[in-house]
Amino acid sequence: MKALVIGGDGYCGWATALHLSNKGYEVGILDNLARRHWDAQLGVSALTPIASIQQRIQRWKDLTGKTIDLFIGDITNYDFLIKAFRKFEPEAIVHFGEQRAAPYSMIDREHAVFTQVNNVVGTLNILYAMKEDFPDSHLVKLGTMGEYGTPNIDIEEGYIEIEHNGRKDILPYPKQPGSFYHLSKVHDSHNIHFACKIWGLKATDLNQGVVYGILTEETGMDEMLINRLDYDEVFGTALNRFCIQAAIGHPLTVYGKGGQTRGFLDIRDTVRCMELAIANPAEAGKFRVFNQFTELFSVGDLAEMVKKAGISVGLNVEIQNIENPRLELEEHYFNAKNTKLLDLGLQPHYLSDSLLDSLLNFAMKYQNRVDKTQILPTVSWHRK
Amino acid sequence: MKALVIGGDGYCGWATALHLSNKGYEVGILDNLARRHWDAQLGVSALTPIASIQQRIQRWKDLTGKTIDLFIGDITNYDFLIKAFRKFEPEAIVHFGEQRAAPYSMIDREHAVFTQVNNVVGTLNILYAMKEDFPDSHLVKLGTMGEYGTPNIDIEEGYIEIEHNGRKDILPYPKQPGSFYHLSKVHDSHNIHFACKIWGLKATDLNQGVVYGILTEETGMDEMLINRLDYDEVFGTALNRFCIQAAIGHPLTVYGKGGQTRGFLDIRDTVRCMELAIANPAEAGKFRVFNQFTELFSVGDLAEMVKKAGISVGLNVEIQNIENPRLELEEHYFNAKNTKLLDLGLQPHYLSDSLLDSLLNFAMKYQNRVDKTQILPTVSWHRK
Numbered sequence: 001m002k003a004l005v006i007g008g009d010g011y012c013g014w015a016t017a018l019h020l021s022n023k024g025y026e027v028g029i030l031d032n033l034a035r036r037h038w039d040a041q042l043g044v045s046a047l048t049p050i051a052s053i054q055q056r057i058q059r060w061k062d063l064t065g066k067t068i069d070l071f072i073g074d075i076t077n078y079d080f081l082i083k084a085f086r087k088f089e090p091e092a093i094v095h096f097g098e099q100r101a102a103p104y105s106m107i108d109r110e111h112a113v114f115t116q117v118n119n120v121v122g123t124l125n126i127l128y129a130m131k132e133d134f135p136d137s138h139l140v141k142l143g144t145m146g147e148y149g150t151p152n153i154d155i156e157e158g159y160i161e162i163e164h165n166g167r168k169d170i171l172p173y174p175k176q177p178g179s180f181y182h183l184s185k186v187h188d189s190h191n192i193h194f195a196c197k198i199w200g201l202k203a204t205d206l207n208q209g210v211v212y213g214i215l216t217e218e219t220g221m222d223e224m225l226i227n228r229l230d231y232d233e234v235f236g237t238a239l240n241r242f243c244i245q246a247a248i249g250h251p252l253t254v255y256g257k258g259g260q261t262r263g264f265l266d267i268r269d270t271v272r273c274m275e276l277a278i279a280n281p282a283e284a285g286k287f288r289v290f291n292q293f294t295e296l297f298s299v300g301d302l303a304e305m306v307k308k309a310g311i312s313v314g315l316n317v318e319i320q321n322i323e324n325p326r327l328e329l330e331e332h333y334f335n336a337k338n339t340k341l342l343d344l345g346l347q348p349h350y351l352s353d354s355l356l357d358s359l360l361n362f363a364m365k366y367q368n369r370v371d372k373t374q375i376l377p378t379v380s381w382h383r384k
Numbered sequence: 385m386k387a388l389v390i391g392g393d394g395y396c397g398w399a400t401a402l403h404l405s406n407k408g409y410e411v412g413i414l415d416n417l418a419r420r421h422w423d424a425q426l427g428v429s430a431l432t433p434i435a436s437i438q439q440r441i442q443r444w445k446d447l448t449g450k451t452i453d454l455f456i457g458d459i460t461n462y463d464f465l466i467k468a469f470r471k472f473e474p475e476a477i478v479h480f481g482e483q484r485a486a487p488y489s490m491i492d493r494e495h496a497v498f499t500q501v502n503n504v505v506g507t508l509n510i511l512y513a514m515k516e517d518f519p520d521s522h523l524v525k526l527g528t529m530g531e532y533g534t535p536n537i538d539i540e541e542g543y544i545e546i547e548h549n550g551r552k553d554i555l556p557y558p559k560q561p562g563s564f565y566h567l568s569k570v571h572d573s574h575n576i577h578f579a580c581k582i583w584g585l586k587a588t589d590l591n592q593g594v595v596y597g598i599l600t601e602e603t604g605m606d607e608m609l610i611n612r613l614d615y616d617e618v619f620g621t622a623l624n625r626f627c628i629q630a631a632i633g634h635p636l637t638v639y640g641k642g643g644q645t646r647g648f649l650d651i652r653d654t655v656r657c658m659e660l661a662i663a664n665p666a667e668a669g670k671f672r673v674f675n676q677f678t679e680l681f682s683v684g685d686l687a688e689m690v691k692k693a694g695i696s697v698g699l700n701v702e703i704q705n706i707e708n709p710r711l712e713l714e715e716h717y718f719n720a721k722n723t724k725l726l727d728l729g730l731q732p733h734y735l736s737d738s739l740l741d742s743l744l745n746f747a748m749k750y751q752n753r754v755d756k757t758q759i760l761p762t763v764s765w766h767r768k
Contacts, residue, residue: 078493109462109512113505120504120571121497124564128493131767152553153546162537162546162558167717169536171558174546175574180508183578187504187571190559194567198711199767327582333551383515383583 003278004028004088006075006126007096008068009053010035011228012142012211012270016094018218018225019271020278021066028069028088029053031097035228038104044235044374046228047244047366048214059224075122078129085129092278093130095141097122098188102146102179102326103234103379112180119184120191127195138281139203140274141192144185145263145293145336147207149176150329155336158205158289178328179381193287202282206273209263209293212239213355214362216268227267229362232374239264239302241375243356246310246317247363248370255377256324258300261334263293266349276344291338294348309356325377386410387662388472390459390510391480392452393437394419395612396526396595396654400478402602402609403655404662405450412453412472413437414465415481419612422488428619428758430612431628431750432598443608459506462513469513476662477514479525481506482572486530486563486710487618487763496564503568504575511579522665523576523587524658529647529677529720531570531591533560534713539720542589542673562712563765577671586666590657593647593677596623597739598746600652611651613746616758623648623686625759627740630694630701631747632754639761640708642684643715647677647722650733660728675722678732693740709761 003020007013008029021027031053039045051059057068069088073080075097098119099105105115123141130137148155151174160173172193175186192203219227230236231244242252265273273292282288297305303319310317324330342348349355387404391397392413405411415437423429435443441452453472457464459481482503483489489499507525514521532539535558544557556577559570576587603611614620615628626636649657657676666672681689687703694701708714726732733739 109509112512113508116504116508116571116575117501120500124497124500125493128496135767151555153548153551153555160546160548160558162544162548164537164544164546167537171535171537172560174544174555174558176556177574177578180575180578183571183574186574187500187567190561190567190570191500191564194561194564198765381582383519 001091002026002089003092003094004030004090005094005096006030007098009033010096012267013096015216015219015227015267016271016274017068018060019216019275021060021068022064022218023275028071028090030071030084032074033072042234044232044371046230047363047369048226048229049369050226050228051224056225059222063221075125076118078125081125082129082133085134090134090137093126093137093139094274094278095123095126095139098184099181101235102181105179105181106379106381115181116184116187120187123188124191127192127201130201131195131199135199135201138278139192139201140277141188141203141205143189143205143207144182145207145209145291146182147175147177147186147189148173148336149178150332150334151176152333157291157337157340178326196285196287200285202284202286204277204282204288204290206277206290206292208270209265210237210239211265211267211270213267214359216271231370233377233379238299240359242303242306243359244363244370245375246306246315247360248367248372249316250372250375251318251320252303252306253376254299254303254319254321255326256321257330258303258321259298259331260328261296261298261332263291263336263338264297264351265292265294266355268349269294269346272346273341276341276346280344290340291336292341293338295350296334296336306356309353310360313357313360325380327381385475386473387476387478388412388414388474389478389480390414391482393417394480396651397480399600399603399611399651400655400658401452402444403600403659405444405452406448406602407659412455412474414455414459414468416458417456426618428616428755431615431747431753432610432613433753434610434612435608440609443606447605459509460502462509465509466513466517469518474518474521477510477521477523478658478662479507479510479523483565485619486565489563489565490763490765499565500568500571504571507572508575511576511585514585515579515583519583519585522662523585524661525572525576525587525589527573527589527591528566528569529591529593529675530566531559531561531573532557532720533562534716534718535560536717541675541721541724562710580669580671584669586668586670588661588666588672588674590661590674590676592654593649594621594623595649595651595654597651598743600655615754617761617763622683624743626687626690627743628747628754629759630690630699631744632751632756633700634756634759635702635704636687636690637760638683638687638703638705639710640705641714642687642705643682644712645680645682645716645718647675647720648681648735649676649678650739652733653678653730656730657725660725660730664728674724675720676725677722679734680718680720690740693737694744697741697744709764711765
């Protein structure tokens with residue numbers, strides 16, 4: 001089966017492309033390489049030295065004999081998109097091709113507008129390409145658990161049965177996203193839902209939690225295949241960033257009280273979830289939603305775990321609660337469901353001491369690449 | 385108080401601008417005149433001959449002595465927007481400045497993308513302008529009842545209390561919009577809600593039903609002040625279009641079974657609702673939502689009412705159920721709440737025989753301006 005991985009040069013996309021290739025899919029990568037460009041604009045780079053996409057794909061071929069097609073261009077350009085689709089003829093369209101950092105979207109008006117236009121138009125273009133030429137293909141779209149916010153009731157997977165004034169209906173789960181980026185994903189979800197309904201398309205929205213980890217079976221085969229690992233204030237995410245902070249002797253920066261609870265998963269589970277979603281496509285006309293995470297942690301608890309693991313490998317680790325640049329509840333109820341991917345066969349890699357050791361060792365190996373001035377948050381959610 | 389009416393050259397915007405001016409507000413109109421341009425692109429024009437915005441404003445001044453400031457430009461251009469805001473210094477920002485036709489958004493990919501980018505970016509720009517320079521101003525934004533779709537439970541005003549697994553929360557009402565246009569309004573709602581929360585802005589979203597009627601106290605003063613009345617398949621809406629069809633001897637075109645039920649209101653109530661929302665601003669940090677309609681009708685029932693009224697003034701009126709170009713339920717539960725504007729003092733003009741007579745007479749007066757080839761629907765929601 002042919003799977004086109006849009007955004008296949010990014011953190012989740014690259015790992016997924018190799019995993020699918022390894023599992024026997026014919027894989028194409030479509031990417032505008034914007035993520036590398038944003039790093040350059042912000043003056044940051046990943047902890048890990050990543051090869052060019054062309055080098056990565058060549059090394060994968062040298063090692064495994066497997067070819068990955070490459071389409072470099074922007075999905076907001078429909079002419080480019082439809083030509084690439086017609087050439088590759090995807091059966092599964094795996095869509096990671098969006099601006100994915102909340103702080104990036106909150107830098108200023110331009111970044112907010114860019115994020116929403118980029119993400120919404122890219123996804124609209126994919127939906128129209130499916131409608132026009134690939135109505136039987138299956139869209140597997142990366143959403144985010146951040147679409148839900150932190151409601152005071154259990155978070156279901158995409159839909160909720162509501163009983164109200166003696167009547168019942170199953171409706172889209174209400175969304176309370178916490179940044180212009182998260183909002184863009186909510187917009188996408190509504191657009192995809194509608195396109196499935198009117199055009200009979202098949203789509204799966206994977207509302208993913210925070211991903212941690214660096215190695216997958218495939219990206220660990222060779223240093224030239226290494227994945228990116230971000231620690232900076234814009235693209236770095238909680239657990240990965242804590243490990244890097246521990247490795248370089250920087251205090252672990254917990255925003256606010258640290259009671260913010262989120263869903264987390266190992267990147268080895270990300271690639272497996274994508275595989276499961278592709279292998280078990282949605283029905284025509286259905287907008288299927290899975291919550292893609294394996295465990296819930298509070299940010300404060302994670303910091304404590306990294307501190308403990310760091311001390312056990314001889315690091316001196318401090319935790320610092322700093323002023324929260326975001327506007328979010330720091331103590332709240334959070335109980336999200338995640339059984340649908342488990343039902344399809346996901347066997348989670350739960351967060352373990354050995355994973356933390358491995359991440360810490362990675363971070364120590366590349367610690368000389370860290371620019372410490374990029375760690376503390378400067379982008380604020382607040383009105384000045 | 386200073387009220388800037390964005391989209392003040394359109395059907396609801398023009399009537400509102402004059403009404404607010406008449407009630408003593410200092411009024412500005414900001415408009416890119418796109419609505420006139422889209423008519424030209426589609427080769428249609430309103431039933432009524434509308435004067436240029438400059439002529440309209442001049443006549444208003446001649447008649448009443450009241451000045452309306454005019455800013456011609458596009459709110460997706462932030463430089464233009466912020467300059468106009470700084471010059472006018474609005475206390476109420478009345479936002480009608482969006483592409484407002486569902487069929488227009490469904491013409492093709494370009495129109496879908498245009499509608500969403502135009503509407504979402506325009507509103508984001510307003511929110512940033514408020515955050516930067518006008519944090520105490522009050523945004524009064526035109527939403528649509530179409531954001532809700534047709535759920536099988538009662539429709540509340542913006543929010544719903546949900547009890548789930550023994551816990552409760554008040555959450556945004558789940559949305560099931562039925563076109564890329566309606567989706568753009570849902571995107572706006574989420575964006576505005578978030579901006580209110582993080583920046584402490586004040587906003588009222590008026591989820592308006594289908595507006596009918598032509599005359600208000602102000603637009604009826606002089607033919608040069610006449611409002612637009614649309615009958616074409618793209619911009620014409622149910623009741624107004626039926627009256628024009630009756631006047632020219634065209635069958636009333638009911639889409640599908642006609643059981644589609646919607647909220648309706650007289651344009652005299654639209655302008656009064658805007659006035660009430662402005663006079664009673666939202667609290668800082670609150671995204672307030674009102675449902676703005678006065679009565680519920682099914683499309684089939686409306687056609688019957690127009691038929692009866694037409695016959696009583698000597699017209700020969702037929703009803704034709706044609707294939708529905710939209711994908712929507714044609715028989716469904718629909719019970720939407722609308723008490724919040726009534727609580728603020730709205731005294732509805734309910735649909736009456738005399739209103740229908742007046743509309744029919746208007747339509748007969750201008751019937752020679754009708755292009756019959758523009759009436760039947762050609763834009764389809766369905767995949768070919």
